[in-house]
Amino acid sequence: MINNIEPIGAIHSPFQQKLGIPRQPGLAQSVESQIIFHPSLAKEETLRGLETFTHLWVLYLCHKSESWRETIRPPRLGGKKKLGVFATRSPHRPNPIGLSVVKIKSINPDHSITIYGADILDGSPLLDIKPYLSMWDSIPEANNGWVDNTPQLEALEVIIHPDALQDFNNLDLYTQSIIKETLRWDPRPAYSKDDGRSFTHRINHFDITWSKLDESIQILGIRPGQKK
Amino acid sequence: MINNIEPIGAIHSPFQQKLGIPRQPGLAQSVESQIIFHPSLAKEETLRGLETFTHLWVLYLCHKSESWRETIRPPRLGGKKKLGVFATRSPHRPNPIGLSVVKIKSINPDHSITIYGADILDGSPLLDIKPYLSMWDSIPEANNGWVDNTPQLEALEVIIHPDALQDFNNLDLYTQSIIKETLRWDPRPAYSKDDGRSFTHRINHFDITWSKLDESIQILGIRPGQKK
Numbered sequence: 001m002i003n004n005i006e007p008i009g010a011i012h013s014p015f016q017q018k019l020g021i022p023r024q025p026g027l028a029q030s031v032e033s034q035i036i037f038h039p040s041l042a043k044e045e046t047l048r049g050l051e052t053f054t055h056l057w058v059l060y061l062c063h064k065s066e067s068w069r070e071t072i073r074p075p076r077l078g079g080k081k082k083l084g085v086f087a088t089r090s091p092h093r094p095n096p097i098g099l100s101v102v103k104i105k106s107i108n109p110d111h112s113i114t115i116y117g118a119d120i121l122d123g124s125p126l127l128d129i130k131p132y133l134s135m136w137d138s139i140p141e142a143n144n145g146w147v148d149n150t151p152q153l154e155a156l157e158v159i160i161h162p163d164a165l166q167d168f169n170n171l172d173l174y175t176q177s178i179i180k181e182t183l184r185w186d187p188r189p190a191y192s193k194d195d196g197r198s199f200t201h202r203i204n205h206f207d208i209t210w211s212k213l214d215e216s217i218q219i220l221g222i223r224p225g226q227k228k
Numbered sequence: 229m230i231n232n233i234e235p236i237g238a239i240h241s242p243f244q245q246k247l248g249i250p251r252q253p254g255l256a257q258s259v260e261s262q263i264i265f266h267p268s269l270a271k272e273e274t275l276r277g278l279e280t281f282t283h284l285w286v287l288y289l290c291h292k293s294e295s296w297r298e299t300i301r302p303p304r305l306g307g308k309k310k311l312g313v314f315a316t317r318s319p320h321r322p323n324p325i326g327l328s329v330v331k332i333k334s335i336n337p338d339h340s341i342t343i344y345g346a347d348i349l350d351g352s353p354l355l356d357i358k359p360y361l362s363m364w365d366s367i368p369e370a371n372n373g374w375v376d377n378t379p380q381l382e383a384l385e386v387i388i389h390p391d392a393l394q395d396f397n398n399l400d401l402y403t404q405s406i407i408k409e410t411l412r413w414d415p416r417p418a419y420s421k422d423d424g425r426s427f428t429h430r431i432n433h434f435d436i437t438w439s440k441l442d443e444s445i446q447i448l449g450i451r452p453g454q455k456k
Contacts, residue, residue, distance in 0.1 A: 004323070004324070005233045005289075005323050005325070006323070008322050008323060024364050025364065026364065041322065043298065044312075045298040045299050045312055046298045046299075046312045046313055046314050047312045047314055047315060048299065048310070048311050048312035048315060049311035049312055049315035049316075049373070049374050050312060050314055050315040050373075052315070052371075052373035052374045053315070053370075053371060053372075053373035054369075054370050054371045054373075055367055055370040055371075057327065059287075059323075059325055059327070061233075070271065070273035070274045071273050071274075071276065082276070083276055083277035084272075084273055084274045084275045084276035084277055084278060085274055086274050086275055086278055086357050086358075086359075087275065087276060087277035087278040087280070087281070087359060088277075088359070089358050089359065089361075093356060094236050094269065094356070095232070095233050095234070095236060095287075095355050095356050096232070097233070097287060097325075097355060097356050099285065099287070099327070099358060101364070101365060101367060101370075127323045127325060128321060128322070128323050128325050129314050130314075130317050130327060131314075131315060131316070131317065131373055132367065132370050133317075133370075133372045133373070133375055134367060134368055134369070134370040134371065134372055135372050135375070136252050136253065136254065136329070137329060137365065137366075137367070137370070138365075138366040138367055138368045138370065139283055139329060139360065139362060139365070139366055140362055140366045140368060141282075141362070142281075142282050142283040142329075142360050142361075142362040142365070142366065143280075143281060143282045143283075143362065144281075144361045144362060144363050145277070145278075145280035145281035145282075145359055145361070146277050146280045147361055147363070
């Protein structure tokens, strides 16, 4: 049975690198990703009735996760406190299966699915989708464990350096918007929180260079990159 | 990477057979199951911080699911209407990965976890656990798709035939309670809904024989069975 666990497709997202991926689904609501099934599964039959749902679970492989440890230093805890891997949703786990709830935008004529708000690396192998049912899956009385005692995430202002303004304005509005939505959550890794350092990460086929400055993220440059 | 997906333990539950398993997590709230990790993972480190959560996701293999089809006839639709496998949560899917939210009862000194309300077959291979976070996972505004248009599940009365009463009363209160909790949801398969037919299924090490009678389930007999 185990040997039957195989990708049944892939997720295509704007996130070309781990850096810059929202740390939970739904933080960057307008980000669109595509669920692409293998041709043998991409058909009317397998998806019949899915159009009646608003939300989906996506199960996928965190395929760039190459190792795991018993304990994790969650970014939310400033990278200092260690928690057990099973007390976190880190992608670095014994079985690196990712689980994200996303909003359905459309089920497309080619039997792909466009979703909003995924926090999934481009090219992640798809394992399964399941309908989200609020009657079973929504448990408002469940708590948030240690996450509740961490500082509230606050969206930063995203500003554009004058040198980058022309290039930013040349982008289409969707790309402008997803760049801002992903940067405002301060994607710096926990181990590199010194202000002023610049980072570059790729969103779709653009390399975005930015740094944190006071309570904002400043976009320093935008350069076309080759989509991998 | 794919070849790394391997069981990391197993779930032990009272459900020895598919028949009688609640069709969603939480229907039989007092049912207790155990999450048992492989010895290499059953340690303080991997679970540190998990005690701060009330609920868990359990990812497991539906290891008795030997085949799947593109379409499913969901029991809730009376076994008549066909829906796409990806529009259902049937265990018979291309990758038979089960996903259940359960309540944590206790994290035990042997680093097993006792959970409430699982709808999981005994012996199911464990793939992962993740904390349930209501801030991410609870989406009350998500809908219930086609499930909303199905008849409301109503708990049946569970009555005990006089011939079975002595044996029932000899059971401990927990076993009495989980037998009633699982029977009251009418576990008959969709393709066999004719009243009067008797069914037998195993809960822990008891074989329970019952049939549906008017608006109740009648327990006809209780016999010790060998635990598999």
